Amino acid sequence: MSGLVLACGNAADSLKGDADVRIERVPERPGKKEVDPLLEPALVVAGTDADLAAVVLRLLRKDLLASTTVGFVPTERDSAFAALWGLPTDPATALELAVTGEDRPVPLVRDDAGGVLVARGVIPGVRGVGYCDDTVALRGEARSLEVRPGPEGLVVTVTQGRFRRRRTTFSGRAFQLGCDPVVPVSDGVPYPRSMERWTWYRHTQDLRLVRPRDS
Structure with missing residues (x-):
């Protein structure tokens, strides 16, 4: 897993990566301008569920879902995404898993309004x-x-x-x-x-x- 972390909003403040982890600060719920230049075959998103959805949407729009692994470091203890897929909510533990773990596909849901x-x-x-x-x-x-x-x-x-x-x-x-x-x-x-x-x-x-x- 790559050490590239998209830190959404103030997420970078809670991250303590080692020298192999590259942190890129982006806004909350980042869009095309912020996300597309940073897309790599392996990404870690640090932020809220809404931040993750915004990045995943860019992967979908760029037809990169099949070729990109995604790790997630939740910044909210009550993250529904973390609870759904058994992800740790402690930032250090979540980052370690996101950077070193293996991907296991999960269903992605779309809506008919493009989200x-x-x-x-x-x-x-x-x-x-x-x-x-x-x-x-x-x-x-x-x-x-x-x-x-x-x-x-x-x-x-x-x-x-x-x-x-x-x-x-x-x-x-x-x-x-x-x-x-x-x-x-x-x-x-x-x-x-x-x-x-x-x-x-x-x-x-x-x-x-x-x-x-x-x-």
């Missing part, structure tokens, strides 16, 4: 009809919908009930929703406007994530 979802998508307070593949996952109201990557592609959790909450879980390759206007939230970032239709689906290529063997 990616690496860890957790949420649609709160929704009324509509939603399908997970060919199965009706929602018809009516829900307190929230949550989507995360899973073995088949994604896992959808529908939470209903005003006072007594009921949760139903579905697994598949895609989730499609038609509803009253809502604002989807991907990896903690709200979409810029409300939507009446939204789709999350498994990308044809996985993310080559460096992670523990037992995760």
Whole structure:
């Protein structure tokens, strides 16, 4: 694994790499201008889940997912991505794994608005009809919908009930929703406007994530 670390926002302040680790500071949720000149066959992203999603999006746009390994050093203890794939949240431990570990592919989820979802998508307070593949996952109201990557592609959790909450879980390759206007939230970032239709689906290529063997 390469020693190139893209440190997003203030992430570099918590990193203590050795001489073989090259740290490049980039903004929070970096874009094309900041990321593309630094792309290499092996990358480490230090930052939030949203920062990771921003870098992964550039790999997708450049058609480099298959040829790039990605390590992740979370700067938030409650990182949904770290919890999902069993990554350490201590910066030193996470950096050691990211630089020296081996990649094991994990599903990458996309949306039909051109974005990616690496860890957790949420649609709160929704009324509509939603399908997970060919199965009706929602018809009516829900307190929230949550989507995360899973073995088949994604896992959808529908939470209903005003006072007594009921949760139903579905697994598949895609989730499609038609509803009253809502604002989807991907990896903690709200979409810029409300939507009446939204789709999350498994990308044809996985993310080559460096992670523990037992995760």
